[in-house]
Amino acid sequence: MRREPVVVSAVVLTAWSLAVAWSAPAAPAGQTGAAPADPRAIEFFEKRVRPVLVEQCVTCHGSKLVKGGLRLDSRALLMKGGESGAAIVPGNADGSRLVQAIRYNQDHLKMPPQGKLKPQQIEDLETWVKTGAVWPEIGTAAANSASGAPKPGPNNAPHWAFLPVRSPAVPRVKHTSWVKSPIDAFVLARLEAKGLKPAPPADRRTLLRRATFDLIGLPPTPEEMDAFLRDTSPQAFSRVVDRLLESPAYGERWGRHWLDVSRYADSNGLDENTAFANAFRYRDWVVRSLNEDKPYDQFIREQVAGDLLPRPAEDRAYWDRLTATGFLVLGPKVLAEPDKQKMMMDIVDEQIDVTSKAFLGLTLSCARCHDHKFDPLSQKEYYAFAGIFKSTRTMQSLATVARAYERPAATAEAMSVRQEYDRKLNELREQVKKAVGKEKQQLQQRMKEMDQKVPDVPMVLAVEEAKEIGDVKVHIRGNHLTLGDVAPRVFPKVLGASHQPIGPDRSGRLELANWLAQPTNPLTGRVMVNRIWQHHFGQGIVRSPDNFGRLGEKPTHPELLDWLATRFVAPADLSAGGCGWSLKKLHRMMMLTNTYQMSSAYDAGSALADPDNSLYWRANRRRLEIEAIRDGMLSVAGALDPKMGGSLLDTPNFGYVTNDQSRNQAQYDVPRRSIYLPVIRNAVFDVFQVYDFVEPSFGNGKRAVTTVAPQALFMLNGNFVQDQAAAFAKRVLASSAADAERVDHAYLRAFGRSAAPDEIRSAVEYIGTVKARHSASESDAAKLELRAWRNFCQVLFASNEFIYVH
């Protein structure tokens, strides 16, 4: 390498392209694989050159149209040129016909015909030719090449995430005594290489609080804490993990993580915010599936093609699978879009986006308008996916205001009974219209009675195969009015998909589901183990959980990631300890390690060497998500209603949840777990909004963690916090007659530890001060007491110790 690789950023790029100090014409890098291209040059090409060529030139000079015999969609074709000769001479801008044409100063040679390019674009193309016309061979060219195998080479090496998952050997380490599991070996090897030491183990109270919040999203009760401290056997922690994984609250905690990824919501959002009154059934399916430890491959198949899997014997199981396909229907859609063709393709795009991000960590929807600029995904491959989803029925109709498709989760018999009721009710309704006086009243009464008897036939948001099935054409620049070649429904070659053309009788969703859920898919396993890791360790091994592409983060521990992915997808009976896609086994694997059980203690030396703890020299201290904060308060206050499932949305199905003059009618003032509160797009619960809840219109596997004043305002002034503080205070007051013991009890519940003597002293003093201040105005001693303790309990809720797990 002649040049040092540099971090590519917009700043560097600009400086580079302006200076063109990047001297003599480089060898045609990327062309032969002989000379590696400067990554800056590739980035420059991808950012400044390829978009111009794609947008301005290849419509007429590409695979579809070959005007003048010239194609501008690969370097080789540019060199070959058209009827008038080569389009570029690398290194010689003035001598390149392409450059002459875009300069627009020769009458017979002005391109593009629709108008001169912007000065910056012309300059960029000149720079690009001058500096050797670097054009990386990977990318589209590779994806479309006959072999499909990306070519080797230092800079155009295939991207790590698209290569098959390897099963790396467990590394050797010096301090073998620290290694409780292969995971520890992978982590320790990297630490030792840097001369770092892992932090000491967390104390048992901290560990139990961490594990309990991690797995069920609630704090440990004093009884649970006590039991764990008393269990001195080596299996104590393992037993805790088992107990927590068996708790139904586990599905509520981890179900919410998946709902972030699957952009779950109870309303459409976007332009017409109508209710998805049956969406909760998908949410409950997620919770149930996780509690049952449904293998992840099956979890995928049901969501993508539950309706197409072999029908199970039990109706209930079949309905569950229909419910799962709600995943494809839940997206936000422009329901009053006047242009129905556009609407159809927008819906398809949303499905491609959520599916590719959730399961593959790929931003495939970047390829809607042009070949993916950074990953080897062609526009044609995007439209191959589009054909699958366009052949899938997602909507009842596209007429304004459009409605999402629903299917009954009930027997045909139940359906016909229901339809009979509906028919009779309609008849009655007509009669009521005509009737008068007493007769009208009687009829209305009958209608009311019958209405109550109508059996509930649950409907679920679901898909089915569309009536019209087929491939779609490439939409040039993403525009449905300019169509290109037909894109047969196949899966990306770069991910090792083999080519089985999908027949004209089927959408291809089942094939897609099976391909996603294959153990050999290089992304599926990696992406999911990374999601789980992130929630246990505070950061993913890949820190961009939804983007494993070239612009995503690189893994901090690639071997560990592959080791985990290998184990995750391997059959469970394998002696090597496969999980058989079981998430619960994966949790155990990650938690029963010294890596997980480290303390979060600071160490100046390690912090200097690895400031963002990417090598895991300590546990990451983590701010709880708002659900865990809210549920934690309810739990500590003794107010949590443990009822599972069901809907808290009052709006009728497809009715407006919000519109201009209406307030959001969703009820949030219920002591249920947060996962059951309605998620209203365009009007997310304000408490959730200030605390970094996901934007429920996008699938998103990583929440922001901000610390802003409105969060503090909620803690200080929110009625919810004050109400829970009052309930907590009552509990604390009832626990003992002695103030010191009360303080201790409050600390045990809120923080999982006893209060230190100085803490008890200052708490008692604080409470005394509050009481003293109000003693003149408040004659009721009990009320005075409660007020002081409520103020105190609210401070505990607002404290850092409550909001963070350590």
Added chain:
Amino acid sequence: MSTNCNRFLPVFNRRDLLRSSANGFGMLALANLLQGEASAAGKAKAEGPLAERPPQYAARAKRVIFLFMHGGPSQVDTFDPKPLLTRDSGKPFPGEKPRVQFAQTGNLLKSPWEFKKYGQSGTEVSDLFPHVGRHVDDMCVIRSIHANNSAHGGALLQLHTGSDTFVRPSIGSWVNYGLGTENQNLPGFITICPTLGHGGVQNWSSAFLPGDYQGTPIGNASIRAREAKLKFIQNDEMDSLDQLSQLDYLKRMNERHLKPLAPDPLLEARINSFELAYRMQSAAPAVMDISGESAATLKMYGVGEEPTDNFGRQCLLARRFAESGVRFIQCTHSYKWDQHGNLREGHTKNAREVDQPIAALLTDLKERGLLEDTLVWWGGEFGRTPTAQGNDGRDHNPHAFSMWLAGGGVKPGITYGATDDYGYYAMENKVHMHDLHATILHLLGMHHEKLTYRYAGRDFRLTDVAGRIVEDIVA
């Protein structure tokens, strides 16, 4: 800044406070809080993501006030006079109608209102806006705005976020992302009584930008401006002294907790956030308290009178927020301009509600020297068809509509662009919504192609892959 500092001091005096402090409050912490408070209504510098940042190049405007006319006011009845439309009223539209229409319309319908020339510039304005008309010499009326979506929802989203298809950050969020805030004690992006329909929160959402840049709503369209307030800004159950003592106790508890764990910038930031919250709690209600405004000012805005009270209050609040350093302020005149029928009565009523308040805002900003660096932007999500729906209505028309800008570095006293003879399509010097966004960012000192944010593998911007700065209207 003339806002009185003492008006929003909590309801206790310093002597009480010091006496209680003797009972165990941390003197220093309280002193700090009070000191913060004293400057609360002044502009307090922010740190972190909202820290004030210099523009990319010299800015003409420091802030924006957007007066949003939800529903789609008719261009041919307000700022775009069309003599041929009057002449040919009742005849079919001679041109081709758009491929996608929201609804079918009939023949041409002339404007029921007369247009008059105003000011030195002689810009024509219809009789719907006599007050605003007097300000034409400060305004740049753009008659050739066009956009893509003919349904309210899509059009609102494109107007606010640039995209009528996907969830994208709002322009106010982009502006805050680019420039930060001038006053950390107030939100940097405020939207007063916004609509919850047609995109709702998406219209002031930061989408994938960090949550710090989210717009802060004050009330919503179903609430009168006089009742609108910020969420969680006041405590219904506790007096200030109780709260101060809580804050002090919390701070001590958090510092004790931090000691063995330090350094931890996140824990420290959270400790500070409570003090900031306390200052915000004082500052925001103070700015929103208009009781100190003179009778003449209130009268000018039409506050306390109908039909102007509601929008008058919004405009007055907008001035007060602008003065206090809020970067992007939106007022919404909600979903009233959608006259598919009842055009005469509807547009008359709507214009009466907003005309005087808007004129008052322009007068007020100018008198205070704020118009120079405040960009005032007026308009709806689309225009209306020159052809009739029924005999007294017009349909949605994204292909041509008028907006105007004033102050903040735009050329005053001009009109820009033109529509066809009947006002159906923008024809001359067309300004797409992306172009307008690019121009607004430009006036704020930011190039729309360089204000980018990397999300899900690519760099996003407000103008997506389009947008052109309309240099002709920049002063």
